[in-house]
Amino acid sequence: MSATAARPVRRSWFKRNQIAVAPWLFLAPGLFLFALYVLWPIVQSIWISFYDWDGLGQAKWIGLGNYAELMSDDDFYTSLKNNLIWLVLYLLSVPAGLAIALFLNQTVPGIRLYKSLFFFPFVISQVVVGLMFTWFYAPNFGLLSGVIKALTGSNVAVLADERYATYAIIVAGLWPQIAYIMILYLTGLNNINPEQVEAARMDHAKGWSLLWNIIIPQLRPATFIAIVVTVIGALRSFDLVSIMTHGGPYGSTRVLSYYMFEKALSEYGFRMGYGAAIAVVLFLIMMVFITYFITRMIAQERNG
């Protein structure tokens, strides 16, 4: 009698709560690293953005001072505007990537080689892409300025002209991005249900209507991912701006991430608080998109 009564008492706390605790134990290493390397830096950035700090001396609490300054900072608005241009134009890579994927999705000899050639730009480092396009655009010896000179007789340095420079950088950015989107769609096209396509053909669907009504709806998961990576890629564009123009001419091609780097870390920077404030603004903008994407993903999972 007494033995049976004692048994439940002796069962350890862990044993009793095993079902509830186990998932957390498995999650713990991941959560710990996520908190340490993602959440904590975010909190720290927000915290630093309330200070006036050169990274060396004493940090001075100035409350919302950095944000107030941002509001009247023309360079900040230039960066914001450029980020917007990036966002809109970068999305062109989605239809372009789809077009190339559809074109390459056929069985002819050597198609694998063509596919890998189209994918090549994505393999190259962004820095190399930036350098190649800088030379392509370069006045006097660049291919583009050579062509323009042959056609119009005058030399145009697109990267030195504040009217064209941002667009020229975005074109350079689109090159690898289209390749990336293409690969996403190619894998998507592999998973298309051939029976549906066949059924549609029997109903005399072809060309645009086949594409629009049968193929593209089945590519929805790929489209979703493509838009997510493109939006995030556009918002964090940095390498190309840094390589191709250093944000110039006279700051007209800056984007938020490059402006943040300039203010906080570059040779002429060391305003950590101000840089952190820019980072927080960029984070909030990204948050809008990320929240939208995540809610959509959750909704889809519930429905599916």
Next chain:
Amino acid sequence: MLMKKLSMAAFAIALSASSALAGEIVLNSDQSDPAPKKAMEGLIADFEKANPGITVKWNNFDHEGYKSAINNFLKANPPDVAAWYAGNRMAPQVKAGLFEDVTDLWDKSGFNDTLKSAAPSMTIDGKKWGVPYTYYQWGIYYRADIFKANGIEPPKNWADLVAASAKLKAAGITPFAIGTKALWPTGGWFDYMDLRVNGYQFHMDLTAGKIPYTDPKVKAVFDKWAELIKPGYFLENHAALDWQDAMPQFVQGKAAMYLMGNFAVATMKDGGLKEDQIGFLQFPEITAGLPMAEDAPTDTFHIPSGAKNKDDAKKFLAFIASPEAQTKMNAILGQLPVNNKATKPDDKFLSAGFTVLSNAAGLAQFYDRDAPAEMAKAGMEGFQKFMVHPEQEDAILAELEKTRARVYK
């Protein structure tokens, strides 16, 4: 017995540990280019030979990366000696208490006399914060052969310079090569225009933030500068070029003058120009009778305040300030020694530079070293914009004044 052995061993370990500490200095610097690297290797070998028992552990950084690395290592893991620059460029480190005051070394070793020309730029709050070892002149390098072919004499004053530019332009040659993508080449132009229009003291006051950029005297500088910009005397599309990218124009004879530091001569010669094709010209007079001051960026060594081996670090600083070390080092660098007892390198351009600098009314460090970093960045961006859109002069100056009001508050 065992105890004794153990204590002997402990003593030996303690001895070797302390001697390793006493005899080693850690040196961080950014001599990543071939010539500076070679000069530095020679210097360290000579120092170790002259000071037996002291070894130098040298961490050589990439030139650009060093500028952002220095603030990290000065705080986290300070070396015993660190390379940096004179003037306002060292002010943030000095103000943050990261550099050691070495005034006693200057007084004791007579540097106030031998390093006199660089003394003002090593002084902050009346104290010396490091030791200079090299500098070089800025000026207009011109194609002597092209000048001769077009019948142009080296300009002596502003009117001559404008006339020479007009003549070159008419002959289908761009008067001035420049590449402003990295911004700093514009600083050289502004420095010289301001030094020649308003003089040394005004320029120092301006870079120290005491004068608004909307001052009529600053506007006068831009108006003068516009006399070269508006007729198109600068290389077009300069905002897309680095200074090296503009060099082929100079070498190919499509551009005839280049306002640059003396380091440009090596690139000109690499491009295939012979020494007698290149001429050196002190930036001509603008305001008549104004004493001529020059740009002469000075490279320096400092002792971080967190250094572990300050005694040996001071020996190193004293060594690098000596005439022998500076003579040898600058011969390799192709630059000028700061120590006035040192022998200057036997070179046409350096001799010219030496004469110019020793007669200078004052030495500026360069716009991005004299002005604080943030002002320098905004300022040089404004200069670049002005060189493309001279008609926006007033808007640019108003923008610079806005930055000045904030940076120096």
